[in-house]
Amino acid sequence: MAGGNLAITAADYSLLTDLYQLTMSACYVGEGLAExxxxxxxxxxxxxxxxxxxxxxxxxxxxxxxxxLQFTGEQIDYLQQTGIFEYAPAAFWELLRGGKFxxxxxxxxxxxxxxxxxxxxxxxxxxxxxxxxxxxxxxxxxxxTLIATRAARMRHQAGDRLLLEFGTRRAFSPQGATWAARAALAGGLDATSNVLAAQQLGVNPVGTMAHALVMAVGTLEGSEDQAFQAFHRYFPAAPLLIDTYDTMGAAHRLKTQIEAGETVLKGIRLDSGNLAQLSKDIHELMPDITIFASGDLDEYEIARLQNAGTQINGYGLGTKLVTGSPVNGVYKLVEIADKxxxxxxxxxxxxxxxxxxxxxxxxxxxxxxxxxxxxxxxxxxxxxxxxxxxxxxxxxxxxxxxxxxxxxxxxxxxxxxxxxxxxxxxxxxxxxxxxxxxxxxxxxxxxxx
CATH class of the missing domain: 3.20.140.10 (nicotinate phosphoribosyltransferase)
Incomplete structure (x- = not known):
């Protein structure tokens, strides 16, 4: 079997363990130590x-x-069919059938x-x-714990600026993505772009737009500005991503449209280039516009940008939030039978x-x-x-x-x-x-x- 999509439900969690947890438990049963x-x-x-x-x-x-926690008959049948537990005591299977925490x-x-x-x-x-x-x-x-710690450090550096979790595409699995969204919000971020996680957490998801929309609509309808106008027809409050081609060129055109009463703009997003300098230039051009930045950012880059006098009002955090060296938590026996x-x-x-x-x-x-x-x-x-x-x-x-x-x-x-x-x-x-x-x-x- 190829495993299909390897979807996991709560009913599967009893087998979401390392084999040696089960072999050790079988040994405990055989030695009369299980309880x-x-x-x-x-x-x-x-x-x-x-x-x-x-x-x-x-x-x-x-x-x-x-x-x-419980073991189903199907799960017990699978374990028995592996042949690994050939010499395990019969009482082990009875323990699993009726066992719970x-x-x-x-x-x-x-x-x-x-x-x-x-x-x-x-x-x-x-x-x-x-x-x-x-x-x-x-x-x-x-x-x-890793995600919450990184989120807390990012929040400490960013102060009261808006922080959004954008890490789903870089998280280690679909399950990991929802856990990462939860931990990021619990650690100090304001919202997540993960729609499933947002639904499960009882909050609204957040997001802007991708370069693909600017390229697709712009190519088919004639210009970057038409792509912006098309998106705003359906999502008028959404920030616009303006760095697909010429960031400052787009900014100047948007300023002209705002002054002419042709558009209303609440925010823009930058995803590339010299974020600190671009934010300063755009803020000088349009001081009332919220500037949002993304693109492989972490607490160290946030600190660098802040020290450079950036005019960024919020950050989107992805890859470097949901990945990294793991927290090396261990689980060790400290007492057995009151000893x-x-x-x-x-x-x-x-x-x-x-x-x-x-x-x-x-x-x-x-x-x-x-x-x-x-x-x-x-x-x-x-x-x-x-x-x-x-x-x-x-x-x-x-x-x-x-x-x-x-x-x-x-x-x-x-x-x-x-x-x-x-x-x-x-x-x-x-x-x-x-x-x-x-x-x-x-x-x-x-x-x-």
């Missing part, structure tokens, strides 16, 4: 792309997935800035359940036990501690219980709420942490109790080798 209480935490070991922080995003998709989830609210080694999600569930859900959790959160555990591999060591992150906003620092510890003066606990026994404890949040949380939280970060280049490290203290437990578990693990 053992286990605790896994998700965190990053480092920040990617020179970021000074990352913005946690994707929790809503994780909770929806966990609520609906029955655990607890602790997480930081979406839109919360986080730092290396700090857990921003914890799964507490029977071992087989906590194992099988790893792949989807990492997929949903890592990608959306703290840790990984000791070189450069990949982890902290044992269930943890909490306490933030002192006034002093601009965090304290990573055991979950049993209490906040100190001026500290707030970041991880919250959002699912208990497989049931959600919170309603899905409005996108506006998450976007506002992101904005407020990023604004509170120290200025040095928000720098685009050579950002200052955010101070994260390891509590004395966590340090002591780490030494204790490390000593115990020496006997395992």
């Amino acid at each position: 053992t209480p286990a605790h896994f935490e998700m965190f990053t070991r480092r920040l990617s792309n020179g970021f000074g922080y990352f913005v946690a995003m994707g929790l809503e998709q994780v909770l929806s997935y966990l609520e609906a 029955t655990g607890n989830v602790w997480a930081v609210p979406e839109g919360t800035p986080m730092f290396p080694h700090e857990p921003f999600l914890r799964i507490e569930a029977p071992l087989w359940q906590a194992q099988i859900v790893e792949t989807f959790i990492l997929n949903a959160i890592n990608y959306q 703290p555990t840790m990984k000791k591999a070189k450069n990949k060591a982890t902290y044992p036990g269930c943890k909490q992150v306490f933030r002192n906003v006034a002093e601009g620092c965090d304290r990573m501690a055991l979950a049993t510890e209490s906040p100190q003066n001026n500290e707030i606990s970041l991880l919250e219980l959002v699912m208990k026994g497989g049931d959600r404890l919170t309603e899905p949040e409005a996108l506006k709420t998450i976007r506002n949380r992101t904005k407020v939280n990023v604004e509170k970060l120290p200025d040095g942490v928000k720098q685009l280049q050579n950002s200052d490290p955010y101070p994260v203290e390891i509590s004395e109790q966590l340090q002591a437990l780490t030494k204790e578990v490390a000593a115990r693990l020496k006997n395992y080798t």
